[in-house]
Amino acid sequence: MTKREQRRLEKRQQIIEEKGIICLDNVTAQYPGTDTTALDQVSLRINKGEFVFIVGNSGSGKSTLIKLLLKEITPVEGDIYVGGYELNRLSHRKISFFRRTIGVVFQEFRLLKERTVYDNVAFAQRIIETPVYEIKRNVPEILAMVGLPGKYKASAKDLAGGEQQRVAIARALVNKPSILLADEPTGNLDPQNTREIMKLLEEINELGTTVVVVTHNNQIVDEMRKRVIQLNFGSISSDEEGGYYTYED
Amino acid sequence: MKIRTLSYLIKQGFANIFRNRWYSLASVATISACLFLFGLFYAVVANFQSIVMKAEEGVSVTVFFHNEYDKCEEHTEEQLTTQDQAKELQSRIEARNEVSEVNFITEDEAWEVFAKEYYGENYADGFLDNPLVGEYSYEIFLSDVDAQSALVDWLYSIPQVRKVNYSELTATTLSGANLLIAYVSMGIIAVLLAVSVFLIHSTIAMGISARSVEIMLMKYLGATDFFARFPFVVEGVVIGLIGTIIPLVGIYSLYNYALSYVVERFTMLSNFLNFLTVEEVFHFLVPVSFLVGMGIGFLGSISSARKHLRV
Known part of the structure; x- marks a missing residue:
């Protein structure tokens, strides 16, 4: 690591200590291409190693929040810090390096269906130019961790829903991100698989990764008793440690 | 990378x-x-x-000169040209941009070609002298057929030139x-x-x-x-x-x-x-x-x- 890279890393660590691993400071954002407000003066702080649920009805601003955290869109007002990066000052060239610090899991899995489980997970490593010998070591390790040790040769399209989501989680984790962002990760799963996936996410969190789960599923939120941030019409209506899913009118 | x-x-x-x-x-x-x-x-x-x-490359212009044998047309002393004098014009003609090739045809060559075409192999039998005496000419081929009329005008501006044969229709x-x-x-x-x-x-x-x-x-x-x-x-x-x-x-x-x-x-x-x-x-x-x-x-x-x- 060069001295410059070392300084940048130290600066990011300093930001994480001061502001948390995710920080929104009076953020106002609009729906892309419109002037309708999606998030209005939202402030929140998530510390390193936390497990947080973000809940809310449709149109409450959950998707906008995810887009902001991934720097897909920029806020109209306010500052955002994610993983020590100050997103408002991040150049287009550096966005790709910033995104390597976040693992993303989607509701619809978004696997490369024609490729094997191994290729799907290795794909994430190749993007960050990991040497092949490391990929060969890391991929089986992470597949074992998500409970798919013998499935690396299987085609992604042949897997069951729960297994596909495990592959997606393995892909999100293989690059060792500091944050795992899961957008409705159980939306397409049955109750049994839902519980298993949430248990896996909890285990990942216990290993030190900050986990942010955006969900509609009140049952898992109520069962797991983690921190719950509830959004309502673009504002935070409640933020409670060990909270429940509260239905808003 | x-x-x-x-x-x-x-x-x-x-x-x-x-x-x-x-x-x-x-x-x-x-x-x-x-x-x-x-x-x-x-x-x-x-x-x-x-x-x-x-x-286009086959389109040519033929130039004839005033000479002492021509009794049909009027000409001044200055305009009269001998075969050797006419030959001296070749370099001036060749220097023109629109000209790709210039062939000088002597009066004897002209008679040979003409007679063979019209009287057959034994053409010389009926003629003791060359009837085309003084009909030496230039056959000029063009690199740009569009420039034919400009060339013809220029040729006519040469005092020794008597006649220029060309086909406007072909060129157009x-x-x-x-x-x-x-x-x-x-x-x-x-x-x-x-x-x-x-x-x-x-x-x-x-x-x-x-x-x-x-x-x-x-x-x-x-x-x-x-x-x-x-x-x-x-x-x-x-x-x-x-x-x-x-x-x-x-x-x-x-x-x-x-x-x-x-x-x-x-x-x-x-x-x-x-x-x-x-x-x-x-x-x-x-x-x-x-x-x-x-x-x-x-x-x-x-x-x-x-x-x-x-x-």
Whole structure:
């Protein structure tokens, strides 16, 4: 690591200590291409190693929040810090390096269906130019961790829903991100698989990764008793440690 | 960018072609069809143009001079020219831009040609002297038939020149035909190229749209723009390359076959119509086809991938 890279890393660590691993400071954002407000003066702080649920009805601003955290869109007002990066000052060239610090899991899995489980997970490593010998070591390790040790040769399209989501989680984790962002990760799963996936996410969190789960599923939120941030019409209506899913009118 | 990454991206480009074999096939077929039509049309037009140009090269102007033997026309002492004096004008005529070749025909050569044509082999029997004495002339061939009237005017401005034989109609017809072919072919080639660009771009864009998830994933996983775009560029260029080679091979075989067929079956036609060789046609067709095929493959991939990279 060069001295410059070392300084940048130290600066990011300093930001994480001061502001948390995710920080929104009076953020106002609009729906892309419109002037309708999606998030209005939202402030929140998530510390390193936390497990947080973000809940809310449709149109409450959950998707906008995810887009902001991934720097897909920029806020109209306010500052955002994610993983020590100050997103408002991040150049287009550096966005790709910033995104390597976040693992993303989607509701619809978004696997490369024609490729094997191994290729799907290795794909994430190749993007960050990991040497092949490391990929060969890391991929089986992470597949074992998500409970798919013998499935690396299987085609992604042949897997069951729960297994596909495990592959997606393995892909999100293989690059060792500091944050795992899961957008409705159980939306397409049955109750049994839902519980298993949430248990896996909890285990990942216990290993030190900050986990942010955006969900509609009140049952898992109520069962797991983690921190719950509830959004309502673009504002935070409640933020409670060990909270429940509260239905808003 | 590490070498192993570059090699991985190139491999991915090739792998994408096979993974999306139907889109690849559609893209290759579209490029091939467009370039085949373009090549075929170009071959026909280039031959037409060559035939007209050959005909233009045969257009000549003949110049006669005032001489002491000519009793029909009035002339001053200054205008009278001997054969040797007339010969001295050759360098001045050759210096003109529109002139490609100048032949001086002596009075004896003129009589030999004329007599053979009109009286047969034993023409000399009835004539003790050359009846065309003083009829030495220049036969001037033009490099640009459009400039014929300018040359004729200039020739008439030379005091020693008595008469200039030329055909205004031939020059105008050939020049008009040449211009018409040029305009029509330029128009049709432009339309063909525009249609090709549109079709090829759309097919490649469709293939890339089908993989928007893959591109989006790359961006979410932290791929640089170059990393996300490069396999698509490789794919586009390779598809363009294959799509260019197929019609070129087809046109090469077809043209050679058609040429030998015409030469064998229509010997009379090929005697006065000079068809271009396949090498002459391909001298222009190959670079343009590769430029269009691979260029559109390259640009089409870049622009289509860019749309999906905006995440």
